[in-house]
Amino acid sequence: MPKGDSVAAVLERLGRSLLSHETGPVGEAQLFEHVTILSPVDDVPIPARAMVLGVGVHGARGIVQLLERIGDAGATALVVRGPAEIDVEVHAHAMQASVSVLSLVGGASWLRLATLLQPRSAGGDDPWAAVGTADTELDLFKIANSLSGLLDAPVTIEDRDSRILAFSADQVRADEARKASVLGQQVPGVYQTPLTDQGIFHRL
Structure with a gap:
């Protein structure tokens, strides 16, 4: 085959x-x-x-x-x-x-x-x-870098549990939420919980 x-x-x-x-x-x-x-x-x-x-x-x-x-x-x-x-x-x-x-x-x-x-x-x-x-x-890191170049913005790729799978190389420009997520390899609860409460993940 x-x-x-x-x-x-x-x-x-x-x-x-x-x-x-x-x-x-x-x-x-x-x-x-x-x-x-x-x-x-x-x-x-x-x-x-x-x-x-x-x-x-x-x-x-x-x-x-x-x-x-x-x-x-x-x-x-x-x-x-x-x-x-x-x-x-x-x-x-x-x-x-x-x-x-x-x-x-x-x-x-x-x-x-x-x-x-x-x-x-x-x-x-x-x-x-x-x-x-x-x-x-x-390679999810290549995807993140390609998307970052197209969007001119830092990019993270997360799984369904908001764990960080990959991120673009230009995180120096990222906001505090994204920096904390990359450093901890997980979106902090202070940012994740409001999205869950608002039903964002359910709609996605």
Whole structure:
């Protein structure tokens, strides 16, 4: 049995509600073993057979530039925020690099998509099982840094019990609540309790 997951299987599971195929090859032969989040300013290695989430990539030219880079690395697919600008040049580069180009529906969470895209061999039936484990390619600290760069603000990523899973490198600009959370690896009760009392977590 081949390792990883296929682009075709992902589109069957998540298509219409989250993802659309824009261009490039698609099928059971398009297999990926890793999920990597990459912004235009990131300078990190891209594993072969990766599904690359192009956070902050805009326009046909931006897609082409990323296709050139991830194609050379042997990536399988690229996901960009929809509506995606697909022109003749994008189509040609996708076909030449053998990279599937997908678009993520507007308003959908990149982090949620990343957890859902984890190849089934990495996390079993629970899409959250792979998050935070040592052998997963999904690096939450890279996600936090990428989001921080896009938002121009410090970012923390927490689990459902408000434990700190990861944080961006620029916490010197954070408010006191965030600094205390990072230092203690847990959101202090003085900040967490009011959110619980107001039903914020329940609504989330």
